[in-house]
Amino acid sequence: IVLTQSPGTLSLSPGERATLSCRASQSVSSSYLAWYQQKPGQAPRLLIYGTSSRATGIPDRFSGSGSGTDFTVTISRLEPEDFAVYYCQHYGSSPTFGGGTKVEI
Amino acid sequence: QVQLVESGGGLVKPGGSLRLSCAASGFTFSDYYMSWIRQAPGKGLEWVSYISSLSTYTNYADSVRGRFTISRDNAKNSLFLQMNSLRAEDTAVYYCARGDMNAFDIWGQGTMVTVSS
Numbered sequence: 001i002v003l004t005q006s007p008g009t010l011s012l013s014p015g016e017r018a019t020l021s022c023r024a025s026q027s028v029s030s031s032y033l034a035w036y037q038q039k040p041g042q043a044p045r046l047l048i049y050g051t052s053s054r055a056t057g058i059p060d061r062f063s064g065s066g067s068g069t070d071f072t073v074t075i076s077r078l079e080p081e082d083f084a085v086y087y088c089q090h091y092g093s094s095p096t097f098g099g100g101t102k103v104e105i
Numbered sequence: 106q107v108q109l110v111e112s113g114g115g116l117v118k119p120g121g122s123l124r125l126s127c128a129a130s131g132f133t134f135s136d137y138y139m140s141w142i143r144q145a146p147g148k149g150l151e152w153v154s155y156i157s158s159l160s161t162y163t164n165y166a167d168s169v170r171g172r173f174t175i176s177r178d179n180a181k182n183s184l185f186l187q188m189n190s191l192r193a194e195d196t197a198v199y200y201c202a203r204g205d206m207n208a209f210d211i212w213g214q215g216t217m218v219t220v221s222s
Binding site for chain 2: 032046055093094095
């Protein structure tokens with residue numbers, strides 16, 4: 001399964017809303033779709049699992065949705081610490097990652 | 106606290122071998138699938154391999170199958186990746202990660218592997 005993320009880069013200001021998309025090459029179970037945040041020089045951090053469940057400690061300004069082939073993560077109001085790269089991921093028998101969306105100021 | 110710490114990275118010549126280790130702490134290691142995931146410099150994430158909790162099942166990305174071997178020692182809370190016939194394109198930060206809730210919920214800080222002559 002190939003995951004295609006869009007846009008490649010999102011240029012926004014603090015306080016704005018960010019919408020990141022992930023499209024799968026074929027329908028996937030929503031149970032197996034996750035999102036990660038990665039900041040420069042750091043390991044990725046799990047944000048969302050099962051399409052819409054926030055991981056431990058993730059603030060509620062992050063939300064996930066979608067089904068079938070189209071999935072989205074939304075950051076309702078960008079905080080300075082949210083500027084990072086975001087990856088979607090399918091947890092199948094051979095897990096795959098999308099190419100990433102960079103959210104920049 | 107829950108923690109994964111990788112080690113064993115370094116500089117190796119093409120065709121050489123390297124063994125990575127990942128030490129787990131703060132959770133019952135033997136309850137979880139574990140994976141290796143890598144990230145080439147300036148690039149995205151690539152899953153490399155996983156192993157089931159009791160080593161019954163393993164799987165590999167096509168790019169490493171036949172060259173890399175994943176293993177674990179539950180008595181020592183450790184995960185390993187034996188990498189043989191290394192190529193320049195294997196150059197990356199290698200992360201170990203815990204599988205839970207159909208996602209990778211805990212990641213180590215990574216260890217850098219550089220394949221160059």
